[in-house]
Amino acid sequence: MPELTAHELLTTTRSVRKRLDLERPVDPALVRDCLETALQAPSGSNAQRWHWLVLTDPEVRREVGALYRKSCRAYLESPHAAGRLYADDPQRSKVQARVNDSVAYLADRMGDVPVLVVPCLQLPSEELPEGNQAGLWGSILPAAWSYMLAARSRGLGTAWTTLHLRYEKEVAEVLGLPSNVRQAALIPTAHYTGDTFKPARRTPLSEVLHENGW
Template structure:
């Protein structure tokens, strides 16, 4: 196993959602995935309850079934007004970027079922609380991001997507999930084609930072 020579800041700023540069042909060793999850389990969870579970899907039939539900969700998403390719369509700076994202979303939508490993971090929750659910999902989403960081350091590409949740019940049936197991993000995992990822454009800091008051 090779660990990329990245500083902490480089790792944090170059771990990207990878769609078109996932190697769909190269097998990913399950032990490498387990190693990334072991690192992710160091992430925070409310009251240190650690009520997480990690679905790792390598079975070709189950990956194909999940991929088909994902494809349907992507098609619906791309038809909607909030699709990445339609956001900021008239903005000369962000418009081209969003169109590229829309194209890559469509690309992955057609190929999700071919990705060698699909990872779905889940939480135990018999019922979802009314109102703000930040406390609940804050116990799994940081660990999901830690998984992606660990994967990036090992030459793996990942993507952060939740579109499969439009078919959450169907995906749960494919995987035999109990009713109290709630899915969060879907993280396709494969070796990346190249490792030369760069920081993405972001809003100026002063537009998003509010000191002491809005």
């Protein structure tokens, strides 16, 4: 894979769903290499309470995939589903429909993705602390995104999803997680088909930028 500039990497790391190669194995060393990069991310007070579950066992992936599919079906039927957003905007609704379709596609195949990565935080107690949730999750989300960027730079596709957390306890039982370990996301990881990614169309900065106040 050609080396990407920082700008290219940041603007072309997309959520890969339909283009994940479900047949091609992923070298475990490649995933470990990406996780080594992820460990360089910042965490609150430099606590580094993160843990990473790498799921490659077919039966474990199947069980997690089944729970993900169950949750995703409920999501797709809800008013918050991607395909129901911006229905009054003809251009944007087309994009949302494609996103909705790709989400449904992955939901039926999550258990077939060669590698599933679950970033977690180990907390001092079983309960989430009150108050500053941004500080808590800010200690794992940058590292998870670094993992996804590292994967992109090494020819792997990923997608960020948290839909499985509707059944967080059930997934935790499948994975044997201690009661004080909380999951942050589920990141399917695989080689991808095709060879092109481009920046996505986004809301113009002028519409979301606020200087010195709202």
